[in-house]
Structures are given as structure tokens and as C-alpha cells.
Amino acid sequence: MAVYKTFQPQDALAYAVAHTSLFEGLDPATLSCSEIGDGNLNLVFKVSHPSGTSAIVKQALPYARCVGESWPLTLDRARIEAEAMLIESELCPALVPTIYHYDAGMAVTIMEDLSDHVILRQAMVAGEHFPRLIDDMARFLADTLFFTSDLYLDQQQKKARVAQFINPELCKITEDLFFLDPYCDHERNNVYPGFETRAAALWHNEALKAEVAELKFRFLTEAQALLHGDVHAGSIFVRQDSTKVIDAEFAYYGPMGFDIGSFIGNMLLNFCGQWGLMAAEDQRNAYRSGLLESIDQLWSGFAERFSEHLSQSTRDPSLNNLRWQSRLLRGIWQDTLGYAGCELIRRTVGLAHVKDLDSIADEQRRLQAAEQALILGEALVLQRHELDNMADVLAMLVDKVRY
Amino acid sequence: MAVYKTFQPQDALAYAVAHTSLFEGLDPATLSCSEIGDGNLNLVFKVSHPSGTSAIVKQALPYARCVGESWPLTLDRARIEAEAMLIESELCPALVPTIYHYDAGMAVTIMEDLSDHVILRQAMVAGEHFPRLIDDMARFLADTLFFTSDLYLDQQQKKARVAQFINPELCKITEDLFFLDPYCDHERNNVYPGFETRAAALWHNEALKAEVAELKFRFLTEAQALLHGDVHAGSIFVRQDSTKVIDAEFAYYGPMGFDIGSFIGNMLLNFCGQWGLMAAEDQRNAYRSGLLESIDQLWSGFAERFSEHLSQSTRDPSLNNLRWQSRLLRGIWQDTLGYAGCELIRRTVGLAHVKDLDSIADEQRRLQAAEQALILGEALVLQRHELDNMADVLAMLVDKVRY
Incomplete structure (x- = not known):
């Protein structure tokens, strides 16, 4: 295990040559390396050869890159991140980048280059459609959540995993940015000019804050499954025939609905954002209807596969109980709606915005889209116990968003 | 850190002399030591001097004592155990034995000798009353559960504690003996002759098994607070003016209601057992009424103190929310009833019985007392969501136990 030092591009290049077989037989002088990271936390280098052979060298910095030392x-x-990705790779090899090498001392992971994919956020902002995305994500969520839980793992192994993935610092970011800041007048918030009154209404919605307290407490205490922890549209790479989930550094044991809700929240953010992104009304309506169908398909795909796992692979005989299993699924459903609502809210008034809203050029439309996101977010959090199925949710969404 | 070897009495004596200042200036030849453990897991030595100075040397064995290697x-x-007791001592110094020394390598803890106390189980079987017990236990439960939870601890510290108290082996014992065996025809079960049909009815109660699955899953996943994990009447030493909670080796992060429910379950086991223990009807009725009052007082004492902590000491501003806090308390209440019910059931048909039932001489009365315990246990598990307060619970108890 080497002593940590922050990589320059030439270090990353040399490291990739030394620690993978990818570049064997190639003249190192013909390789190139550049730093391509646009994230908040890490350095990301791409090492490549003109023949097309390439790899990503990702190195954690000892501070948050977006804030500084x-x-x-x-x-x-x-x-x-590396250990979570290895578990995800075992469960869903096609849905995560291949890991070539991991070095704890250097805080470096060398992984598959996904340059032939695009970031889902960017593609969704552009209104693109990916035919495999929803089925792939339903599979990713059902498989990673089921097979890392007490439903499948030996209890001793599961408890060891809980300890392995204790992740205080990254959880702290979620706990603050997701559950705290958006519900008070916090200096970290990022409120659009002209949106201050609407945000303040949020900060004084006591019924909402009680529900958010419940969702936060569940995030803090419910060690149900190994979560990815950050399933937003910037953590997913897509191609027409491929889906890859990246950036697992927020992984920890938490409530299953958090991952599912994060993803649905991001689809709904795009749904709201399209109000200001897609000019042609017919095209917009069709695209938005497609998004709602995708949300329906995501949940039903997840629920079907998760239920199959429940009936075929539940190992603990006490939990191999049909009545209870349907109650469990109901709880995951309610959590999913609640966390989706929180994602909508925090991306609208909190620190970390999304391009789905921010990139809307027309200010009036941008504020209307943000208003939609808040209305939907609040409704999902407040009504999650009454919304029995996705048809109810979608009817509520259509009803709430009148423009 | 010494290399582990199993102590003989003379080793425990020499160890206590070497590692505490208790016996300083005393001639070692005047000290005596005997093994007094009657538990299932450990060696327990008492080292004492005729003057009255004494200490307990507790050593873990690399196997379960009651089963063997x-x-x-x-x-x-x-x-x-030692680390949990140190936390409990900080929070409730009067309510746990003083720890003099702990040695990880030898798996040994030297602690205060409680020979002037009696084991609560034994005292309750004899129908004795301890005026401080209930208030002390309400305080122990409220303080240890609140101050080790996310309500009070810094989130980073709490997560580190979750890892510190990952306790797979001891949890496994609870998970099996508490939640699995009693609900099926398991070879570890211990069913009274003549009680087989009644036990079999339990094994086929599907509604009950679904509720037990829920309670087990919460036990597996809900990292709410550092539990003692084994608050039964054999883990409590009492004197008229003192209460001491011992044997924290089952400590781990779990649902708060588990500890409270375990204790209430043990009071109810005594309530049932007195049907066959206390011959005089008037005396028995008065004692049993006192037990029900104690249960009422235990919950109201816990709830009052826990609510005070909630309003005065909740550190996370998101959780400093009155509406949500009352929901949290309601959840703890429902868990408490459920786990109390499980304790009644598993002590009646599972492996580890209690003297409150086993020591009833009259076979007919013993079976009737066991039947009471099962009826109450089932009702608590099944009805915990409908029972709004302790008056409802006690009314239900009196209604269910017709003899």
C-alpha cells in the first residue's frame, strides 16, 4: 500500500500503466492523460491510447473538491466506493463499470472508461430517451437492495457489512443537504431570486417538517440494505444499449426506499424542468407522459423483481412470510415516495441544484418549474401514506401540476 | 494485553490483586476466591477478604458455557460488555456495577461485587417488592436509550458507536431463541408435557408470525440506540435501596422498544407465574395488581423522562420537532408491546424458560400459567397497533386472564 500523494496527470498515467494490464505492449510515450472530473469530491483522470484503449483513474482528495481544503x-x-462497486459488480456486472484495480493507500480506483456513454442528466435535459434505462435501473435497485439485506445475507455477514460501510462523512453531507438545509433559512441554500417567499413557506410548513424528521430518522437508523446512496441522474451513464451506475462513495446501510426515491425524484425533476426546457408543447406533453410511464415502469419493474427475490431467495425462515413481505414492500413504497419528495425539494431550494431547472433560460418558466417541483415534493412527502399505488401518484402529479 | 487463558479460581484471585487497588495491603493468603457463575456464557469469580472487601472477576469463555465447546x-x-457498561456507567452511575478494570486479551472484567443485592428474578418469584426498582429502571431505560441515539449524539459519533457494537454472535442467539424457534416446531424448544397442542397452535398462527417477522426485521435493521439487549429479571440485581443492571454482553444498536419490552415481558411472566406461586388468593390478587401498577408506572416514568430529554436535549434541529417526537414515542410504545409479547412467548415454549413458570410445583397450575403467558404474549404482539395507552393494555390483560 503506497503512501498517499495527490496525482498529477502524469502520475495517473504511470499508475495506470503499472497497475493494470490494459496498456501492456504500448509505448508509454503514446499514452495521454487528462483530468476530466467535474464532480464535487474527487480527481478523475482519463488515460488513453490513440488505438482506443483507455481507463479512468479516480482519486479521492482529502477534502471536498467543490469547497476546498x-x-x-x-x-x-x-x-x-471501491468495495461497494465490487459488491454491485458481483450482483449486476453489466450495470457498473469494471474495476481494474483499487489501492487504499493512494485512495485510487482504476476503472472502465465510459466515454462512449453520456451522463443521464445531460441526456435528459436534452429530452433524450434510452430504451434500456428503466428496466436496467429496476434490476439494479432490486438486486443490490435485496441481496445485501437481511432477507438474503447470513446475519453475521450482514452485520459485518454494516460495519464495513459505516460512512459518517458522506452521510453527513446527505443528512445536511437533503434533510436539514432545505427546511430552514440556511446559508447553504440556493434560492432563485423571486422564489424567496415560496421557499419561506416551506420553512414554516410544520406538518411537512414532521414528515421530513421521520424520513431523516429512518435514514439515520434503518440499516436495511447497502444503498448506493446517491442515485441521481449525474451518477448514471447511459447509451442506447447500456446503463452504468457510477460514484458509489455515498454507499452505506440505510432504508431501501432512499435509492429508489432518489432516482424517481430525478425523473420528476426532469418532468418539472421540461416545462421550461422543451419549447414545443406537443413534444413536451408527449415527453412528459413518457416520463410518467417510465416512473410507473420503474416501480413495477422493481416491485416485480424484488417480489420474485422475496419468494425465491429469502433465507431467514422467519422472514419467509407472505403477509409480512407485502407489508415490507408497502413500507419500501412509502419511503420511496417520501425520499423522492425530499429530492425534489432539496434540488429546488438547497445547495445542490440540477441542470433540469437551472438551465431553463426563461426566468418566469424557471420559477414555474421550481414551483412545480416544490408542490410535487411536498405532496409526495405529506401524502405518501395515502398513495396506494403508482396510478394514484401519477394522478396526483397531473392534478397538482396544472401548467 | 495478556494472552488468553481460562481462569481457575487462583488465577482470578491473583489477577484481581494485580489489577485493582482494592486488596492493597492485604495478605493474599487471607483472600479467597470461588466460581459463582450460574449463567449461560461466562465464568464468574468472587474474590473476597474476611473484612468484606470483595470484587467480581468475570471472564468470557470461547464457547457458550451452557452448551459447551x-x-x-x-x-x-x-x-x-465492558464498553457498554462503561457507557451505561457514565449515563446512570448508580444503576450499574462499578467497573474496576477491563482487559481485552484475557476477556476479563473486574467489577463491583453485588453480594448485598439479590437477583430480581429470584426475589420476584418469592413475591418480594422493591420500592426503587421501577423508577430506577424507567430512568435507566430513558437515559441509556436517549443519550446513545441520533437524538443526542453527534451523527459521526453515533455511527462509530454502531460499528463499535456490531455484535453478530450474541444477536444471533436472540434472533434465534426470541424470534425463530418459538414459532416453529424447533428441536431447541422446551415445551411442557401436556402443552404440545397449545404450542402447535402458536406455530400455525399465521397472523402472529407475520407480526413477529416485522418485529424481527426491526430488531435486525433499526439501529436506534445502544440497547442493553438482555433486560430480563436475571440481569438485574436489587436491594430495597438499590438497583443494578448487569450482563451487557448482548449490547448492540437496535430498536429502543426491545429493552423496555423485555423488562415489561418479565414483569408479566411473573404476573402469570404467581397464579401458581402464591397460594393465598387475596395476597396473590394484591401482588398481581401491584405488578400491573408497576408496569403502568414503568412506562409512564420512561415516557415522561424520555420526553423531557426530547424537549431539552435533542441536538439535531431536524429532529427537534414536537409532532414527529410524539410519533417517535408512539413507535417506541408499539415496539415495547410487541417485544414484551415475544418475551412472554419465548419464555413459555422456547429454550430458555424462567423460574416464574418452571418453579410452579402444581402441574395443572403451571400449565395454566403458561397458557396465560401465551395468551397475553399473542395479544400484545397482535394488538400493539390498536392499544393506545397502558390503561388499554392493562384492561386487555385483565380481560384475557380470566383465572
């Missing part, structure tokens, strides 16, 4: 973070998150 | 257990449980 004043926000220190331990390098342990590189271990968590 | 065929059931290996790691010595890590001695660390967990």
Missing part, C-alpha cells in the same frame, strides 16, 4: 474529508470514502 | 463464541463479547 476547508472541508476536509477522509480518504476512507475511496475504500467505501 | 461445540457452540463456539468469540471473546469479543467481553469487550462489548
Whole structure:
């Protein structure tokens, strides 16, 4: 295990040559490397050869890149990310990038280059459609959540995994940015000019804040399954025939609905954002209807596959109980709606916005889209116990969003 | 850190002299030591001097004492016990024995001798009353559960504690003996002759098994607070003016209601057992009424103190929300009833019985008392969502137990 030092591009190149067989037989002088990271936390280098052979070298920095050295973070998150990705690869090999090498001391992971994919956020902002995306994500969520839970793992192994994925620093980011800031007048918030009154209404919605407290407490305490922890549209790479989930550094044991809700929340953010992104009304309506169908398909795909796992692969005889299993699924459903609502809210008034809203050129439309996101977010959080199925949810969405 | 070896009495004596200042200036030849353990897992030595100075030397064995070397257990449980007791001592110094010394390598803890106390189980079987017990236990439960939870601890510290108290082996014992065996025809069960048909009815109660699945899943996943994990009447030493909770080796992060429910379950086991223990009807009725009052007082004492902590000491601003806090308390209440019910059931048909039932001399009365315990246990598990307060619970108890 090497002693940590922050990589320059030439270090990343040399490291990739030394620690993978990808570039064997190639003249190192013909390789190139550039830093391509646009994320908040890490360095990301792409090492490539003109023949097309390439790899990504991802290195954690000892602080949050987006803030600087004043926000220190331990390098342990590189271990968590690599170990979570290895588990995800075992369960869904096609749906995560291949890991070639991991080095705890350098906080470095060398993985498959996904340059032939695009970031889902960017593609969705452009209104593109990916035929495999929803089925792939339903499979990713059902498989990673079921097979890392007490439903499948030996209890001793599951408890060891809980300890392995204790992730205080990254969880702290979620706990603050997702559950705290958006519900008070916090200096970290990012409220659009002209949106201050609407945001303040949120900060004084006591019924909502009680529900968010419940969702936060569940996030803090419910060690149900190994979550990816950050399933937003910027953590997914897509191609017409491929889906890859990246950036697992937020992985930890938490409530299953959090991952599913994060993803649905991001589809709904795009649904709201299209109000200001897609000019032609017919095209927009058709695209938005497609998004709602996708949400329906995501949940039903997840539920069907998860239920199959429940009936075929539940190992603990106490939990091999049909009545209880349907109650479990109902709880995951309610959590999913609640966390989707929180994602809508925090991306509208919190620190970390999304391009689905921010890139709307027309200010009036942007504020209307943000208003839609808040209305939907609040309704999902508040009504999650009454919404019995996705048809109810979609009817509620259509009813709430009148423009 | 010394290399582990199993102590003989003379080793425990020498160890206590070497590692505490208790016996300083006393001639070692005047000290005596005997093994007094009657538990299932450990060696317990009492080292004493005729003057009255004494200490307990508790050593974990690398297997379950009650089964033998065929059931290996790691010595890590001695660390967990000592570390949990140190946390409990900080929070409730009067309510746990003083720890003089702890040694991970030898799996040994030297602690205060409680020979001037009696084991609560034994005292309750004899129908004795301890005026401080209920208030002390309400305080112990409220303080240890609140101050080790996300309500009070910094989130980073709480997550580190979850990892510190990952306790797979001891949890496995609870998961099996508490939640699995009693609900099927398991070879570990211990069913009274003549009680087989009644036990079989339990094994086929599908509604009950679904509720037990829910309670087990919450036990497996809900990392709410550092539990003692084994608050039965054999883990409590009492004197008229003192209460001491011992044997924290089952400590781990779990649902708060588990500890409270375990204790209430043990009071109810005594309630049932007195049907066959206390011959004089008037005296028995008065004692049983007192037990029900104690249960009422235990919950109201816990709830009052826990609510005070909630309003005065909740550190996370998101959780400092009155509406949600009352929902949290309601959840703890329902868990409490459910786990109390499980305790009644598993002590009646499972492996580990209690003297409150087993020591009833009259066979007919013993079966009737066991029947009471099962009826109450089933009702608590099944009805915990409908029972709004302790008055409802006690009314239900009196209604269910017609003899």
C-alpha cells in the first residue's frame, strides 16, 4: 500500500500503466492523460491510447473538491466506493463499470472508461430517451437492495457489512443537504431570486417538517440494505444499449426506499424542468407522459423483481412470510415516495441544484418549474401514506401540476 | 494485553490483586476466591477478604458455557460488555456495577461485587417488592436509550458507536431463541408435557408470525440506540435501596422498544407465574395488581423522562420537532408491546424458560400459567397497533386472564 500523494496527470498515467494490464505492449510515450472530473469530491483522470484503449483513474482528495481544503474529508470514502462497486459488480456486472484495480493507500480506483456513454442528466435535459434505462435501473435497485439485506445475507455477514460501510462523512453531507438545509433559512441554500417567499413557506410548513424528521430518522437508523446512496441522474451513464451506475462513495446501510426515491425524484425533476426546457408543447406533453410511464415502469419493474427475490431467495425462515413481505414492500413504497419528495425539494431550494431547472433560460418558466417541483415534493412527502399505488401518484402529479 | 487463558479460581484471585487497588495491603493468603457463575456464557469469580472487601472477576469463555465447546463464541463479547457498561456507567452511575478494570486479551472484567443485592428474578418469584426498582429502571431505560441515539449524539459519533457494537454472535442467539424457534416446531424448544397442542397452535398462527417477522426485521435493521439487549429479571440485581443492571454482553444498536419490552415481558411472566406461586388468593390478587401498577408506572416514568430529554436535549434541529417526537414515542410504545409479547412467548415454549413458570410445583397450575403467558404474549404482539395507552393494555390483560 503506497503512501498517499495527490496525482498529477502524469502520475495517473504511470499508475495506470503499472497497475493494470490494459496498456501492456504500448509505448508509454503514446499514452495521454487528462483530468476530466467535474464532480464535487474527487480527481478523475482519463488515460488513453490513440488505438482506443483507455481507463479512468479516480482519486479521492482529502477534502471536498467543490469547497476546498476547508472541508476536509477522509480518504476512507475511496475504500467505501471501491468495495461497494465490487459488491454491485458481483450482483449486476453489466450495470457498473469494471474495476481494474483499487489501492487504499493512494485512495485510487482504476476503472472502465465510459466515454462512449453520456451522463443521464445531460441526456435528459436534452429530452433524450434510452430504451434500456428503466428496466436496467429496476434490476439494479432490486438486486443490490435485496441481496445485501437481511432477507438474503447470513446475519453475521450482514452485520459485518454494516460495519464495513459505516460512512459518517458522506452521510453527513446527505443528512445536511437533503434533510436539514432545505427546511430552514440556511446559508447553504440556493434560492432563485423571486422564489424567496415560496421557499419561506416551506420553512414554516410544520406538518411537512414532521414528515421530513421521520424520513431523516429512518435514514439515520434503518440499516436495511447497502444503498448506493446517491442515485441521481449525474451518477448514471447511459447509451442506447447500456446503463452504468457510477460514484458509489455515498454507499452505506440505510432504508431501501432512499435509492429508489432518489432516482424517481430525478425523473420528476426532469418532468418539472421540461416545462421550461422543451419549447414545443406537443413534444413536451408527449415527453412528459413518457416520463410518467417510465416512473410507473420503474416501480413495477422493481416491485416485480424484488417480489420474485422475496419468494425465491429469502433465507431467514422467519422472514419467509407472505403477509409480512407485502407489508415490507408497502413500507419500501412509502419511503420511496417520501425520499423522492425530499429530492425534489432539496434540488429546488438547497445547495445542490440540477441542470433540469437551472438551465431553463426563461426566468418566469424557471420559477414555474421550481414551483412545480416544490408542490410535487411536498405532496409526495405529506401524502405518501395515502398513495396506494403508482396510478394514484401519477394522478396526483397531473392534478397538482396544472401548467 | 495478556494472552488468553481460562481462569481457575487462583488465577482470578491473583489477577484481581494485580489489577485493582482494592486488596492493597492485604495478605493474599487471607483472600479467597470461588466460581459463582450460574449463567449461560461466562465464568464468574468472587474474590473476597474476611473484612468484606470483595470484587467480581468475570471472564468470557470461547464457547457458550451452557452448551459447551461445540457452540463456539468469540471473546469479543467481553469487550462489548465492558464498553457498554462503561457507557451505561457514565449515563446512570448508580444503576450499574462499578467497573474496576477491563482487559481485552484475557476477556476479563473486574467489577463491583453485588453480594448485598439479590437477583430480581429470584426475589420476584418469592413475591418480594422493591420500592426503587421501577423508577430506577424507567430512568435507566430513558437515559441509556436517549443519550446513545441520533437524538443526542453527534451523527459521526453515533455511527462509530454502531460499528463499535456490531455484535453478530450474541444477536444471533436472540434472533434465534426470541424470534425463530418459538414459532416453529424447533428441536431447541422446551415445551411442557401436556402443552404440545397449545404450542402447535402458536406455530400455525399465521397472523402472529407475520407480526413477529416485522418485529424481527426491526430488531435486525433499526439501529436506534445502544440497547442493553438482555433486560430480563436475571440481569438485574436489587436491594430495597438499590438497583443494578448487569450482563451487557448482548449490547448492540437496535430498536429502543426491545429493552423496555423485555423488562415489561418479565414483569408479566411473573404476573402469570404467581397464579401458581402464591397460594393465598387475596395476597396473590394484591401482588398481581401491584405488578400491573408497576408496569403502568414503568412506562409512564420512561415516557415522561424520555420526553423531557426530547424537549431539552435533542441536538439535531431536524429532529427537534414536537409532532414527529410524539410519533417517535408512539413507535417506541408499539415496539415495547410487541417485544414484551415475544418475551412472554419465548419464555413459555422456547429454550430458555424462567423460574416464574418452571418453579410452579402444581402441574395443572403451571400449565395454566403458561397458557396465560401465551395468551397475553399473542395479544400484545397482535394488538400493539390498536392499544393506545397502558390503561388499554392493562384492561386487555385483565380481560384475557380470566383465572
